[in-house]
Amino acid sequence: MKTHLTIALLLTAGMLAFAAPPAMPHFRFENFSTANGLPDNHVFSVLVDGDRIWAGTENGLAVYENHAWKTYTAKDGLAHRAVLSLALDSRTGDVWAGTMGGLSRISGGRIDSYTQLNSGLSNDVVYGVSVEGENVWVATAAGGCRLNTRTGQWTLYNERNTPMNEIWVYGVSATPTKVYYAVWGSGLLEYDQKTERWDKYDDPDGETEMVLFKDQGLIHEIVTSVSFVDNIVWAATYFGDSRYDGRYWHNFLTKDSGLPSNFTNTIKGVDANRAWFGTDKGLAYYDGTNWAVYRPSLQSGKPEMTVRDAQGKVTQVAVTTAPAHNYVLGIDFQGSDIWVATAKGLSHGIRQ
Amino acid sequence: MKLRGTCQLNRNHLRTIVVAGLTAAATVLCGLALWPAFNPPARADEDDAVLPRQIDYDSPLEVLISPDGARLYVLCQQSETVRVFNAITNAPIKTIAVGRVPRGIALSYSGDRLFVTNTWDDTLSVIDTRTLSVIATWNVGAEPSGVVEDRAGDRLFVANRISSDVxxxxxxxxxxxxxxxxxxxxSYLTLSPDGSRIYCTHVYPNPSDHRTAPESEISVIDTKRAVVVDRIPLHAIAGAFHLAFSADGRLGAVAEYHPKNLVPLAHLEHGGAFAYTLTLIGTDVGKPVEVPLDELERYASQPFGVAFAPDKSRIYVTIGGSECVIAIDVTRLLHFIAAHPRPVSGSFAQDLAASSNYVIARIPVGHNPRGLGFSRDGRKLFVANRLEDTISVIDTRTNRVANTIPLAEPNAISVMRYGEQTFYSARHSFQGQISCSSCHIDSTFDGLTWDLEPDGFGRDVVDNKMLEGVKGIGPYKWNGGNPDLPTECGPRTEKYFWRSEQYDDLTLADLTLYIRNMRTRPNRWKLAGREMTPAQERGKALFERAQDKFGKPIAEVNRCSYCHSGPKGTNRLLFDVGTRKATDNGSLLKSAPLTEIALTAPYLHDGSARTLEEIWTVYNPEDKHGRTNDLTKDELNDLIEYLRTR
Known part of the structure; x- marks a missing residue:
């Protein structure tokens, strides 16, 4: 009897030890750089527009169509060569580009640019942009603002009319019900479209780099990116990330999740349970239970994919490709594929 | 609405009355103030001249033929009606009232509905063509103009002139x-013959850098997806009007103005002020190509309507300022293009000999011809003579007017109408090249800056201004150099613009009366009543403030509300607001009126400010154009929100 029990335990342990990792998406990454048409390897942002891919680089806005890149620069009317953020107006097909020198609208090949001098834009450094209906919401180095494209009216949001303590706004996610601003050093701002009122979410422990109580609230005041999808807020900071369902917060840190780094540049929710994270140490995916990380190995630089299950077990998955660089700045989806903007190239993750 | 039987005067009779009125007015002014209630028909030399009794005209702007060829629909802008005629017999069938100041008209693909855009109440009238009655009125954008329905009958597309969108x-x-x-x-929309694309043309150029050539475009919309998929650039074009396609869809033509505003306006010879052209698009020509309509010593001033003969043999173009219709032989036109090396610019506009290769007829019609349309068999061409209240029917086999359909009988002509005809007719200028309306498109402006000769070549470049609300704001010109409208519109215009015959006194009186009494369009930024948005309220307080944000008093001349006082936003005095450029002869400028200021970019006397914001963010470093540098960005936005309501 003892022998049988021992064998059973050993078999179970063995099965657990050799159990396949959770099924996480596999990709074959094709990378773009100046060698194959990008105007610059430093890619801040990426946007999927049907079959077209827009890449905001340090040297212009590039669009990939029919297997060829075309680049728009300041000569074409772009507000600035460095394109930090991108948003698509899915109704009209217009693309909005936030740059280091203003906000540009690309419509049918024409570029109109708005600056703090020629328009009501609050500041020329546009970190984030999001389109909701006929409104374009903008995150700038001097507060947020909203352009009503029908009336042409600009409305500015700053310390004078919102609970924004700092006005360095890094990201914005706008929907017909709620608008969220990621404020660098001032937490997360929420605007209720119906009541036209603001609310604010701060790091409740008041400490900047310590977490006193897990899941107490927003993980940190330095919020870099926000994504509101299916009534769930996904917020990225330089010190971990947060998920908020309107009642409960759940925070993600490297020490208790599969997040490869707490330093997160960008976050993009797929739905209420799934999200992608762009960190300084690779691209991460969370499916609500398990994590996957895609990157060139931090040690060898070779392509690497790791999967972390609910028990915290990390498994290496054999891959031959990886995103162009670990410093991930932008993410967008094309069906089941993913596009990733990195500090050294643009990557197309083709789902396998 | 027609004045019938009460004041059916011919022009000579009316002139007699005007002369008598002026004489009487002079008598009064000489001190015989015995007739305080005297009411002369027109006194052109005073801003408070009394508008004579008005006659309401039809002012036909566009024509349409029903798909079965049985009906002629005439869109009448001034009477705000659609008049329906039997297209065979020309007999009137019905008059349908629509909204305020209609501009665009289109039939559904099946012909069961007629759509009319109403520019002053921002609506679209839907007319059932069986009952000939309005069955719906829908709200659309600011100053709706062109309209088309897709072939499936699912979507309507409406071009909005003020909001510059579709x-x-x-x-x-x-x-x-x-x-x-x-x-x-x-302003104008055209569905491609296969229904897959909609082409939008524009009466003003897109914003561009100061003193660069105007850039317009044809916006191309994918009908099925309802998105803009292309923009065909129209380089050096300021205003583009109707666009039409041949039935096979291989050739399109758009009527347009090609201004010469970057060189001093020193003469009219050889197209000194304008070229009037067509840009051709489509597979027949490859890349777009611009061809002139002008002749060497006779111009095609202000082309507007374009129509292809059903068999593609001819293009007909209405020439509003020249009061004619030009007929073009398409085969000869395409041969000309193929046989001549294409300029790098894609434009033959400067070649005044070109049109002799393809223009085969210049058919005189009525005053200010606009829209035109063919009968089904292509034998008749109907032309709306806007300022004559007639429809010319051209026999396309002879290229002569075979018949004229009067919309009002007898055709009484008021002083105002003479003035308007003068405003739109190029007959007063040298070789018939320009008229007031060449630069004041549809009595507004052109969005351009011009270098006029009297100030010296390259000196005192000036922005063209809106005319609405011009009454009572003299002196005129940016430097206030002309004391009144007769001076502005009379000797100055004749000498430096027309370079031709002088108006007689009554023509000038009629013209100034027309200009003075132009109606001001509704302001789209104003709320109903006297209500204001919170931003407008805050902006108004800034406009009227007497203290800056540091509690220091603002000198009277440095307050917005001092120089821009009164209902039109000008105290009519001259100020130095610090905007003088090296090319300006002086620094004193008349305070500009604020009427409809949101519409009239660019700004400042020389048009150097592309937007209202730039007036203060770029061109007011020393606070000479009002105390504004203490304002935050959101406060400046509030001020602008208020200004848009003026």
Missing amino acids: AVLDAHTGMEQKRLLAGRGA
């Missing part, structure tokens, strides 16, 4: 789905 509506409910970014002054 509204996409559900064709069944009128519910607006979205707005597509068009060019500035989006």
Whole structure:
């Protein structure tokens, strides 16, 4: 009897030890750089527009169509060569580009640019942009603002009319019900479209780099990116990330999740349970239970994919490709594929 | 609405009355103030001249033929009606009242519905063509103009001139789905013959850098997806009007103005002020190509309507300022293009000999011809003579007017109408090249800056201004150099613009009366009543403030509300607001009126400020143009929100 029990335990342990990792998406990454048409390897942002891919680089806005890149620069009317953020107006097909020198609208090949001098834009450094209906919401180095494209009216949001303590706004996610601003050093701002009122979410422990109580609230005041999808807020900071369902917060840190780094540049929710994270140490995916990380190995630089299950077990998955660089700045989806903007190239993750 | 039987005067009779009125007025002014209630018909030399009894005209702007060829629909802008005629017998059938100041008209593909855009109440009238009655009125954008329905009858597209976009509506409910970014002054829409594309043209150029050539565009919309998929650039074009396609879809033509505003306006010879052209698009010509309509010593001033003969043999173009219709032989036109090396610019506009290769007739019609349309068999061409209240019927076999359909009988002509005819007719200028309306498109402005000769070549470049609300704000010109409108419109215009015959006194009186009494369009930024948005309220307080944000008093001359006082926003005095450029002869400028200021970019006397914001963010470093540098960005936005209501 003892022998049988021992064998059973050993078999179970063995099965657990050799159990396949959770099924996480596999990709074959094709990378773009100046060698194959990008105007610059430093890619801040990426946007999927049907079959077209827009890449905001340090040297212009590039669009990939029919297997060829075309680049728009300041000569074409772009507000600035460095394109930090991108948003698509899915109704009209217009693309909005936030740059280091203003906000540009690309419509049918024409570029109109708005600056703090020629328009009501609050500041020329546009970190984030999001389109909701006929409104374009903008995150700038001097507060947020909203352009009503029908009336042409600009409305500015700053310390004078919102609970924004700092006005360095890094990201914005706008929907017909709620608008969220990621404020660098001032937490997360929420605007209720119906009541036209603001609310604010701060790091409740008041400490900047310590977490006193897990899941107490927003993980940190330095919020870099926000994504509101299916009534769930996904917020990225330089010190971990947060998920908020309107009642409960759940925070993600490297020490208790599969997040490869707490330093997160960008976050993009797929739905209420799934999200992608762009960190300084690779691209991460969370499916609500398990994590996957895609990157060139931090040690060898070779392509690497790791999967972390609910028990915290990390498994290496054999891959031959990886995103162009670990410093991930932008993410967008094309069906089941993913596009990733990195500090050294643009990557197309083709789902396998 | 017609004045019938009460004041059916011919022009000579009216002139007699005007002369008598002026004489009487002079008598009064000489001190015989015995007739305080005397009311002369017109006194052109005073800003408070009394408007004579008005006659309401039809002012036909566009014509349409029903798909079965049986009906002629005439859109009448001034009487705000659609008049329906039997297209065979020309007999009137019905008059249908629509909204205020209609501009665009289109039939549904099946012909069961007629759509009319109403520019002053921002609506679209839907007319059932069986009952000939308005069955719906839908709200659309600011100053709706061109309209088309897609072939499936699912969507309506409406070009909005003020909001410079194209509204996409559900064709069944009128519910607006979205707005597509068009060019500035989006006005005319054309469905391609296969129905796959909609082409939008614009009466104003897109904003561009100071003293660069105007750039317009044809916005191309994918009908099925309802998105803008292309923008065909129209280089050096300021205003583009009707666009038409041949039935096979291989050739399109758009009527347009090609201004010469970057060189001093020193003469009119050889097209000194304008070229009037067509840009041709389509597979027949490859890349777009611009061809002139002008002749060497006779111009095609202000082309507007374009129509292809059903068999593609001819293009007909209405020439509003020249009061004629030009007929073009398409085969000869295409041969000319193929046989001549294409300029790098794609434009033959400067070749005044070119049109002799393809223009085969210049057919005189009535005053200010605009829209035109063919009978089904192509033998008759109907032309709307806007300022004559007639429809010319051209026999296309002879290229002569075979018949004229009067809309009002007898045709009484008021002083105002003479003035308007003068405003739009190029007959007063040298070789008939320009008229007031060449630069004041549809009595507004052109969005351009001009270098006029009297100040010296390259000196005192000036922005063209809106004319609405011009009454009572003299002196005129940016430097206040002309004391009144007769001086502004009379000797100055004749000498430096027309370079031709002088108006007689009564023509000038009529013209100034017309200009003085132009109606001001509704302001789209104003709320109903006297209400204001919170931003407008805050802006108004800034406009009227007497203290800056540091509690220091603002000198009277440095307050917005001092120089821009009164209902029109000008105290009519001259000020140095610190905007003098090296090319300006002086620094004193008349305070500009604020009437409809949101519409009239660019700004400042020389048009150097592309937007209202730039007036203060770029061109007011020393606070000479009002104390504004203490304002935050959101406060400046509030001030601008208020200014838009003026």
